[in-house]
Amino acid sequence: MKHTLFVVVIMPLIIVTGASAQDLEKAKQEGRLVFYTSWGLSDADYVIKAFEKKYPFLKIELARSTSEKTLNRLLTEHRAQRFLGDVVAISGIQSGILKAKGILDRYQSSESTHFPSEWIDPQGYGFGLHQTIYVMSYNTRLVPAAEIPKDYEDLLNPRWKGQLAWETEEYYLFGALLKLRGREKGIEFWRRVAEQKVNFRNGYSLLAELVSAGEFPVAVSLYQHRVDEYIDKRAPVQSVVTNPLIGGDPNRISLLRGASHPHAAKLFIDFMLSLEGQKLLQDRGRSPGRIGLGPKNPRLKGVKIFTSHFNTEEYEQLGKEFKNVFKVD
Secondary structure, three states: OOOOOOOOOOOOOOOOOOOOHHHHHHHHHHOEEEEEEOOOHHHHHHHHHHHHHHOOOOEEEEEEOOHHHHHHHHHHHHHOOOOOOOEEEEOHHHHHHHHHOOOEEOOOOHHHHHOOHHHEOOOOOOEEEEEOEEEEEEEOOOOOHHHOOOOHHHHHOHHHOOOEEEEOOOHHHHHHHHHHHOHHHHHHHHHHHHOOOOEEEOOHHHHHHHHHHOOOOEEEEEEHHHHHHHHHOOOOEEEEOOOOEEEOOOEEEEEEOOOOOHHHHHHHHHHHHOHHHHHHHHHOOOEEOOOOOOOOOHHHOOOOEEEOOOOHHHHHHHHHHHHHHHOOO
């Protein structure tokens, strides 16, 4: 008597696949999701309105703050085992900390095939959405055409001593130029910038406002999309497009561990990675990661973008070096 042997192999489920029709129905049942982000309020509202228009059966509850405050809130909730959020979009560095602390969950969106591999966490813990572009900036009423800085080296001109403004905790750009120039030359450059008696202020939104208002003629760096917003308002401010440009560690979107509305969360992640969602970010002046898009500003088209990636220890060390060089607390 012949016997037929059937072997059933059970493969471990490692990463959840993209949202299906069944997921869509479950998302309808959930009816809402909680979104933690460091985006500006106007940017978040712009995206949320478009998502809720496309999926009127879902409402997004927004929990918005700075990257650092969002990180600390999630760390606190995780320690207390209080899983209040569903999705988080935050800077790449803070996203890495959340992953290391076990606060993110795995999810593989089918939209991820449209992104560069380096923008996708290989274990499925997050997807790069967009990149912040750093530019030098100046007040067009205070800086004559002949004196406009063309590159970072021009910030060393004695004419700018006591006239430069910068963000108090800009460790990323500080570190990116160390990588770009080489550590020894980079540190020497920043020490010479420190001799210019830089004026430090908290927050890039405030800094953009102060430069456009004429309190400072030149900013060491601003976010390109913020400069564009002031230009659209006819403010006397303009950016300096260096070559290469410095691009920030991509802002990442991730599913949160213990999400109460996981199917709605996956639908939102898919939406943000889709061509439609990426164009929304492009509309807001961001540089989306989806292949074939890029910055909206025509001045940035075709310009090489230099991107750095720092782990938590490296970033903490950069903060210490920054404070030591510029003598800020």
